[in-house]
Amino acid sequence: DAGITQSPRHKVTETGTPVTLRCHQTENHRYMYWYRQDPGHGLRLIHYSYGVKDTDKGEVSDGYSVSRSKTEDFLLTLESATSSQTSVYFCAPRTGRLAGSDVTYEQYFGPGTRLTVT
Amino acid sequence: AQTVTQSQPEMSVQEAETVTLSCTYDTSESDYYLFWYKQPPSRQMILVIRQEAYKQQNATENRFSVNFQKAAKSFSLKISDSQLGDAVMYFCAYRSWGRGSQGNLIFGKGTKLSVKP
Numbered sequence: 001d002a003g004i005t006q007s008p009r010h011k012v013t014e015t016g017t018p019v020t021l022r023c024h025q026t027e028n029h030r031y032m033y034w035y036r037q038d039p040g041h042g043l044r045l046i047h048y049s050y051g052v053k054d055t056d057k058g059e060v061s062d063g064y065s066v067s068r069s070k071t072e073d074f075l076l077t078l079e080s081a082t083s084s085q086t087s088v089y090f091c092a093p094r095t096g097r098l099a100g101s102d103v104t105y106e107q108y109f110g111p112g113t114r115l116t117v118t
Numbered sequence: 119a120q121t122v123t124q125s126q127p128e129m130s131v132q133e134a135e136t137v138t139l140s141c142t143y144d145t146s147e148s149d150y151y152l153f154w155y156k157q158p159p160s161r162q163m164i165l166v167i168r169q170e171a172y173k174q175q176n177a178t179e180n181r182f183s184v185n186f187q188k189a190a191k192s193f194s195l196k197i198s199d200s201q202l203g204d205a206v207m208y209f210c211a212y213r214s215w216g217r218g219s220q221g222n223l224i225f226g227k228g229t230k231l232s233v234k235p
Binding site for chain 2: 031033035040041042043044045048050056058088090092094104105106107108109111112114
């Protein structure tokens, strides 16, 4: 939705290897977020970006880094993957839309990446 | 810190009946947004309905409506005329209002809804 793609959609990797997940959006959204989803935990924020080269940590940022060199791409890197990072990862740009005289902000999610670390 | 609680891991409803999914939240803020998302087996997170805390009127989107009780910090989702396609996971989410916030969503753990034909 909202022109969001994530790649790869599935990945299996070994413990200790680096992994980069990519989120691409086509609608020039300034804010972008990375979440992970685990059974029994809902979705939790990893990192977010509020502009090119502007990023900040979320609730579960340990072991992850992000980069945003251009508006349309937001990369999530696991420098040395661990089994605890086996999860489904979602990217979500924040979109603004007019609702009468107000602007409302909503997050629309990408399709997700299922990452398995063996 | 804000928290969101969905106390019903699973719910069941008969097709064409009405079901209510519960959500409570904890916050010290007075202005915020609340959302319900649904997640089918495809994993895609789909926005169902949104409520601004300053609005007293409960939001409605077709067969989906909310019962927003600000004082009780309760935000339940009512699904009317339940259909087989409604049998997915539902997540309640909170977002702060205001420039100083990260703008991220805080999610409950989800409620899995089953619909009996």
